[in-house]
Amino acid sequence: MCRRTITGFCLVLLAVVRIDAQSDSHSRGGWLVHIIDGETGAPVTHAMVQVDDAWVLPDSAGVVALEAAAGSLPCHISALGYRTSALLLPSPGPVTVRLQPEALRVSDEVLVTGQAVPDEISIHSDRHRQSTTGALAQVAGIDMVSRGHFGHEPSLRGMQGARVGVLIDGMHMIPACVDRMDPVTAYVEVGNLERLEVTKGGFDLTRAQSLAGSIDLITRKAEFSRPRGVFLQSGYETGSALQSWSAGLNTAGPYTAMRATGALQRGGAVHAGGKQTLSGTGFSKVNAKLDVSRRLGPKQRLDVGVLGDRAWDAGYPALLMDTRKAQSLLVSATHTYTEAAPGTGLKSLRSRIYHSRVDHWMDDDDRDVGQRQVMTDMHMPMYGNTRTWGWRQELEAATTTRDLRLVVDAYRLAAFADMKMLSTQPDVTPMYLLNLGDVRSNHIALAADVHQRLPGGFSLRLDTRLDGVDSKLADELGRRQVASRFSAADLSRRDLAASYGVVAAWEAAPRTQLRLGLAHSSRQPSHTEAYGFFLYDAGDGAFYHGNPRLDTEHGDQVELGLDHRGDRLGLAASVYVQRVSQYIAGVLDEPGFKTFQNLSEAELAGLEVDAALRPTRTIELTVGGTWTYGQNQALDEPLPMISPLKGTAKLTWTRADGWLQVGSRLAARQNRIARRTTWEDVTPGYAVVDVRGAWEVERHVRLQLGVENVFDRAYNEHLSVGNLPARGRSFYLTVGYDR
Ligand SMILES: [Cu+2]
Known part of the structure; x- marks a missing residue:
């Protein structure tokens, strides 16, 4: 853009x-x-x-x-x-x-200033990822939206923000920054990431209400199998002067296990392709995680977890402001009852309560506000926080031909954000306003997932979810601000929304499955879409106002899929079409000001293909490609923030003590751009080459090293706000000790 x-x-x-x-x-x-x-x-x-x-x-x-x-x-x-x-x-x-x-x-x-130039999306080897962002970006259908070189936000199948459910271990953590600097994915360090559970489309509704799907970051917990585990890691990347250190330990006795980790990261100026250096891209961050598990007899277990993160001085060159400080905390307690004997009936019952809190401070103290064209001569320090109290109940049961999962997903949210406007001119009075006037909302959802096996290799999976939301504005000034645009009757809302989906699968040949999915998804307006006030979006330079009268957005989708898992060849392909009605987007009221409205219709479609070929036991060739199409039918223009046709090709050679990989990332030119809802420009295509490897130099000691963007290509992703350039040639080396 x-x-x-x-x-x-x-x-x-x-x-x-x-x-x-x-x-x-x-x-x-x-x-x-x-x-x-x-x-x-x-x-x-x-x-x-x-x-x-x-x-x-x-x-x-x-x-x-x-x-x-x-x-x-x-x-x-x-x-x-x-x-x-x-x-x-x-x-x-x-x-x-x-x-x-x-x-x-x-x-x-x-005015158009600056020329089109790059952002960074790092893709690492499947086995040794260097960052959570890198791990996410490897998933077909996921792209990362960047506003700086930190805090990248996942986009799934052409949708972002509230249309993608992002969770940590099934728990909701709500970002506090109204400029979207603090996506939840920034809070889980890759060393604490056990796996990513990505659900595309509206076919698994047990996690969140969403149109695009959900991303659940499953974290590592205490392991009973490691009585005295120690891990240390340190790394450096030249492309952004990124230093990282982490350490952890795992202890276990017969009844209690504990895992504790700490990580520190510091990034500096980013070196973009073609020998450019970007200023204002640094950040510092610490992260700590503690998990304790206690066995309560053979069938029961109690898990307690604490995840804390603090980042400071994180630069967002594409936005008006930088993060001064951002901190988050997630605490949870989980009780799990597992029926040890296999068979029919109850399998497990899991009860979890949690609390998450996010605080975010941002300002433009490091910017020359006299030179900028938006809000000239005005400093605008902003603060935001969210508090979430949640309860998640999960029951699993089975018969010989049927698996059943029932979920209660309930949480209470309090969200607040404010902003001061302090002029550098002494005769201009300061102003104060609330971007979120203390939104209080209660969410409760009931979800059921039934998997029925049928004769002839057929199976059916049915999913339903019913969401109830009750929300209001609690702060007096916040209420007045919104009432000045709507009415006092709009200061609270209550609504229900149902979603359902069905997937029919057929085992057409051994290890080959064909799938057909149909779903109707609902998404209630987010708290910022309903109650936000004076929110600046760098994507179109407009100030957005929420609209408490918004209706629920609906998506109707069809998906066809093919999976083959052979010895020599693996293939996964899917094609989908989704028609969104009551599509929520900003509509211009007057130049520079928009209000969220329901638009009649938008359409998304896409194709995702991943293939792996293993001609020998040590050589593997993987190729992947995604194509995404988005059209705003109501405004008759392409949807914004849609990635162009993208592909990857990697050749990997594996040995007992390591592996070596040469890979390429390719993107076509994106000509389909939004001009009415967003100020996008055409993004040129690119091809970059990466070389990576890992080597176990000694028992317990492992090196990861590589060169990204070997030819130092200057480019930017289409999803890079403000055409922020991607990293140029970058060498990295990580030394890890793990026993
Ligand atoms: Cu912010």
Whole structure:
């Protein structure tokens, strides 16, 4: 996508307002300030009155009561959509302040700055991944959206954000950054990643409500089989001056096992292809994880886990701001009952309670706000947090021909985000607003998954999920902000949504399966889509407003799949089409401002192919390709953030003590771009070559090394916001000790 800038953004103007002051003997104790719209006379309830350093809010009639002070009282009154007023309140008494409406304007002049250039998506060997992002990017159908060289967000089958369910061990953790700097995938270090459970399409609904599918990051837990395990690892990558250290241990007795790990990472300036160096791309991060498992007799087990992460000074060159600090914590307790004997009936019962919390601070202190074209001369420090309390109950049962899974997935969310606008000009009054005015929501979902085996190699899988959500805005200022655009009746919502899917499979030949899936998926609006206020999106340079009147989005999809797992040849292919109705997207209200609306229809389709050929026992050739198509039917243009045709080819040579791989990543030019909903530009295709290997130099000591982008190609992914360049030639070396 391209980087365009808006000129002439003028947010706050100082104006002189008329003050009608009346003497009133009954209120000599102070001032009673009535704040009204200068044109309509309606009370402006979302105004903010600043006296010295304190902010005061008006009541529902637009009235502010101020304490008496000696002489006249200077104050500032600001409200979004009005000129800010600086005034001197005369002697105590009732005062009416008429605010002059001031549309927040963006000039029509649009400049294109900077040329099209790259972002980074690293793909590592299947067996020795260096990062969670790299592991995700290897999955056919997943691409990473980047806004910097840190915190990449997964895109699944052309969809991102709330359309993809991202979980940690089946638990919900809700990002706190309204600019999407903190995807949940950033919180699981690759050393703690046991596996990725990626569900594409709407065919497994036990994890989350989603149209594209879900990504569950299954973490490593304490192992009873390792009484005294120790692991140490240290690595360096030249492409982003990335240093990483991690250490951990695993202890186990007959009844208790414990695993603890800690990791530290520090990245610097990124070296992009063609000898460019990008500034403002560094980050620092620490991560710690502790898991304790206790056996309670032969059938029961208790697991307690804590996952903490803290990142600071992470640069996002494509956005207006950088992360100053981001911290998260996830604590959980799980009780598992397992029926040891195989057979029919109850197999297992798992109960989990958890709490996750995310805090996020970002600012533009490292940016020259006088030079930028959006919000010129304005610093906008922002803070956000989310708190989630969850309960997940899972029951598994089986008969000889049927497997059954029932899930209760419930959580309660509190989400808050605010922003200050501090001008560098001394005569401009600061402003304060809530991007999320303390959203409180309760979610409960019941899901069932039935797998029925039929004669003749056929099987059927049925999935259903019913989601109930009840949400409201709790903060008084937040309520007023949203009520100023909608009505008081829109400050809470409650709705139900059903999703269902069926997959018919046929074992057409030994180790060969054909699949046909049909699904109807529902996605209720996210808390930011419903209640967000003044959210800046770097993708189109617009400020977004939530819409509490949004309807549930629905997807109807069909998928055909083929799997073959032979000795010499493995093949997995799928083709899908999804029609989305009530598609939620931002619609322009006035230049620079959008509100989320339901659009009539969008369509997505795609093809994913992965093949592996093993001509000998030590040589393997793997090729993969994905093609994704997205069309916004309502606006008659391509959907934004859709990857072009992409492919990989890798040749791997394996020995007992290591392996060596030469691989290539290819992407075609993306000509299908969104111009109305997003400012995209055509992204040229690229081909890069990587060489990787691993070698066990000694017992327990393993080296991983390689060169990415061997020919130092300058390129960027289409999903790189602001055409942020990808890394150029990068050497990496990791030394690990594990016993
Ligand atoms: Cu942020």
